[in-house]
Amino acid sequence: MSLRLDTHTPSGPLAQKWDKHRFEMKLVNPANKRKHTVIVVGSGLAGGAAAATMSELGYNVKCFCFQDSPRRAHSIAAQGGINAAKNYQNDGDSIYRLFYDTIKGGDFRSREGNVYRLAELSVNIIDQCVAQGVPFAREYGGLLSNRSFGGAQVSRTFYARGQTGQQLLLGAYQALERQIARGGVKMFPRTEMLDLVVIDGKARGIVTRDLVTGAIESHTAEAVVLATGGYGNVYYLSTNAQGSNATAIWRAYKRGAAFANPCFTQIHPTCIPVTGEHQSKLTLMSESLRNDGRVWIPKKAGDKRDPRQIPENERDYFLERKYPAFGNLAPRDIASRAAKEVCDEGLGVGQTGRGVYLDFADAIKRLGRGVIEERYGNLFEMYERITDENPYEVPMRIYPAVHYTMGGLWVDYNLMGTIEGLHVTGEANFSDHGANRLGASALMQGLADGYFIIPGTIGNYLASHKLDTVDASHPAFKAAEGEVAATTERFLSIDGKRTVSSFHRELGKIMWEYCGMSRNEAGLKTALKKIPELRAEFWRDVNVPGSDAELNQALERAGRVADFLELGELMCLDALHRTESCGAHFREESQTPDGEALRDDENFAYVAAWQYAGEGKSPILNKEPLVFENVKLSQRSYK
Numbered sequence: 267m268s269l270r271l272d273t274h275t276p277s278g279p280l281a282q283k284w285d286k287h288r289f290e291m292k293l294v295n296p297a298n299k300r301k302h303t304v305i306v307v308g309s310g311l312a313g314g315a316a317a318a319t320m321s322e323l324g325y326n327v328k329c330f331c332f333q334d335s336p337r338r339a340h341s342i343a344a345q346g347g348i349n350a351a352k353n354y355q356n357d358g359d360s361i362y363r364l365f366y367d368t369i370k371g372g373d374f375r376s377r378e379g380n381v382y383r384l385a386e387l388s389v390n391i392i393d394q395c396v397a398q399g400v401p402f403a404r405e406y407g408g409l410l411s412n413r414s415f416g417g418a419q420v421s422r423t424f425y426a427r428g429q430t431g432q433q434l435l436l437g438a439y440q441a442l443e444r445q446i447a448r449g450g451v452k453m454f455p456r457t458e459m460l461d462l463v464v465i466d467g468k469a470r471g472i473v474t475r476d477l478v479t480g481a482i483e484s485h486t487a488e489a490v491v492l493a494t495g496g497y498g499n500v501y502y503l504s505t506n507a508q509g510s511n512a513t514a515i516w517r518a519y520k521r522g523a524a525f526a527n528p529c530f531t532q533i534h535p536t537c538i539p540v541t542g543e544h545q546s547k548l549t550l551m552s553e554s555l556r557n558d559g560r561v562w563i564p565k566k567a568g569d570k571r572d573p574r575q576i577p578e579n580e581r582d583y584f585l586e587r588k589y590p591a592f593g594n595l596a597p598r599d600i601a602s603r604a605a606k607e608v609c610d611e612g613l614g615v616g617q618t619g620r621g622v623y624l625d626f627a628d629a630i631k632r633l634g635r636g637v638i639e640e641r642y643g644n645l646f647e648m649y650e651r652i653t654d655e656n657p658y659e660v661p662m663r664i665y666p667a668v669h670y671t672m673g674g675l676w677v678d679y680n681l682m683g684t685i686e687g688l689h690v691t692g693e694a695n696f697s698d699h700g701a702n703r704l705g706a707s708a709l710m711q712g713l714a715d716g717y718f719i720i721p722g723t724i725g726n727y728l729a730s731h732k733l734d735t736v737d738a739s740h741p742a743f744k745a746a747e748g749e750v751a752a753t754t755e756r757f758l759s760i761d762g763k764r765t766v767s768s769f770h771r772e773l774g775k776i777m778w779e780y781c782g783m784s785r786n787e788a789g790l791k792t793a794l795k796k797i798p799e800l801r802a803e804f805w806r807d808v809n810v811p812g813s814d815a816e817l818n819q820a821l822e823r824a825g826r827v828a829d830f831l832e833l834g835e836l837m838c839l840d841a842l843h844r845t846e847s848c849g850a851h852f853r854e855e856s857q858t859p860d861g862e863a864l865r866d867d868e869n870f871a872y873v874a875a876w877q878y879a880g881e882g883k884s885p886i887l888n889k890e891p892l893v894f895e896n897v898k899l900s901q902r903s904y905k
């Protein structure tokens with residue numbers, strides 16, 4: 267049976283939807299809030315903000331993360347900045363412009379109502395974070411400073427050097443710690459959610475494993491929020507933290523939550539190029555660097571000269587040439603494909619030929635080294651430590667890499683999934699970014715979800731539903747605990763010959779080759795043959811040493827890789843069915859004469875929400891039609 271995808275988007279003019287909805291949503295009386303328990307899985311920006319805010323409102327919150335401290339969530343790695351339509355620069359920005367840029371940047375594959383709300387709330391986020399003491403960069407006169415990010419012609423990105431995520435997370439973390447100390451939040455670090463428990467169609471809790479002792483436990487609640495981040499690590503090599511994984515959302519999918527647009531993966535244009543098989547992680551060089559850095563390649567293939575010796579007229583500043591209106595700040599999907607294209611033509615630089623230059627010589631000449639150091643000092647230092655090259659003197663070498671997943675669990679306007687009571691926030695949901703996320707918009711979305719949306723919509727859910735009391739002795743919890751224990755036992759008993767990582771690496775290669783920066787029918791069909799074979803081999807031959815009663819990272823990874831081996835297949839299926847190109851999803855069969863993504867609005871202006879149909883069965887495709895009442899669908903152009 268297919269799903270009914272009701273978005274619950276409020277009626278009325280775009281700019282009034284959220285206000286109207288806030289007025290119409292039911293409230294929980296302050297004295298009653300403490301009678302409700304909400305589970306938040308994840309303590310990154312989306313989860314940390316949600317847990318702290320809901321506790322501040324008076325709810326009992328149980329918050330979980332797999333790291334040893336909430337402040338180690340992957341959000342800490344975010345570098346470049348966070349967007350907000352404050353128009354401090356007086357350069358023509360507005361809420362509507364941020365909304366429009368985001369809808370267009372996502373290649374018209376996101377919901378108008380959600381995106382407009384995001385743009386509206388962006389303004390509140392900055393105020394909230396400043397009040398918390400987040401040290402955003404400031405102008406000489408004390409006003410907050412801004413820089414530009416891709417896909418925008420205004421400067422609206424607020425930043426704290428190249429450590430914006432770290433500073434924002436410290437803000438959310440201190441708010442969370444305050445609530446932990448007050449007793450409103452009970453924090454469970456080093457605890458991994460391994461199943462979602464659904465009773466009478468409603469999410470009523472989770473089953474976890476204590477990563478230090480191995481204890482499997484049930485936790486009940488009246489609502490569950492998953493804020494568990496993105497799944498870019500399905501590609502093995504990505505800019506994500508090594509621990510980032512899909513397990514929480516994947517297990518929720520298998521309990522009935524629809525998974526939307528799984529194939530929409532962002533490939534970031536500016537990462538340190540891959541050097542070889544020894545790598546298990548890639549490093550991002552923030553998009554903010556494209557404010558001042560110029561991207562180029564030598565005009566002559568195989569030019570091995572020191573880049574500083576190559577004269578101007580022998581260089582191709584290909585982004586400036588191809589996209590004069592946006593230049594080096596072309597959006598990520600477009601800049602990535604342009605880099606791949608020149609490297610495919612044999613013009614790439616560096617030992618592998620898969621690299622292009624990002625050059626700061628002009629900016630240093632114009633602004634002086636001090637200004638560049640002030641803006642990007644920590645990024646330059648990181649680059650030098652990794653490559654042993656000094657980017658103040660020699661151009662950086664960069665190449666696209668997997669960075670972010672726009673797909674995720676399907677949610678309605680209230681951020682609730684297709685299971686009642688299951689809410690999903692931050693990178694874990696699919697909302698707002700369509701087929702391509704603009705830079706500095708993930709932090710904005712995670713914090714809008716966590717600080718401003720979910721605290722209200724959870725209240726509406728709780729006030730509108732009469733929920734029976736359940737406790738952990740309920741048969742549904744016992745059954746889920748049994749399944750978790752059995753899977754753990756199965757991993758340990760296979761006793762095969764291959765490490766978990768070797769399977770993960772092989773899956774990553776398949777995904778990158780066939781479902782990466784460009785995709786075609788034959789390649790996707792090959793991947794759909796290879797992935798089930800690899801999965802079968804995994805369950806036959808994986809080796810997970812140690813026991814389940816202690817800290818066992820191979821065991822943790824085995825569960826995550828087992829889920830990636832299933833999710834990878836769904837991603838390829840989604841990519842195969844969407845025969846149009848849109849945003850980061852580039853189907854080679856669907857391109858304009860000059861090689862840009864060619865959408866097919868007639869047949870694909872919808873969100874693909876996949877529904878689990880059971881082991882060994884093909885998932886069911888549900889479609890949420892996208893309705894555009896305010897923007898006109900047009901071919902995206904940055905020229």
Ligand SMILES: Cc1cc2nc3c(=O)[nH]c(=O)nc-3n(C[C@H](O)[C@H](O)[C@H](O)COP(=O)(O)OP(=O)(O)OC[C@H]3O[C@@H](n4cnc5c(N)ncnc54)[C@H](O)[C@@H]3O)c2cc1C
Binds near residue numbers: 336431
């Ligand atoms: C290198 C890098 C730089 C970036 N820079 C920017 C930037 O400048 N601007 C921008 O807007 N975006 C940026 N992004 C994207 C942005 O950082 C992320 O999208 C965002 O931080 C995700 O936040 P989140 O709260 O959704 O998830 P995360 O921060 O990934 O947090 C996930 C949380 O869920 C927990 N968790 C996950 N699974 C489980 C489980 N099964 N059980 C228990 N706990 C679980 C984790 O422990 C963690 O607490 C960057 C991304 C990268 C990789």
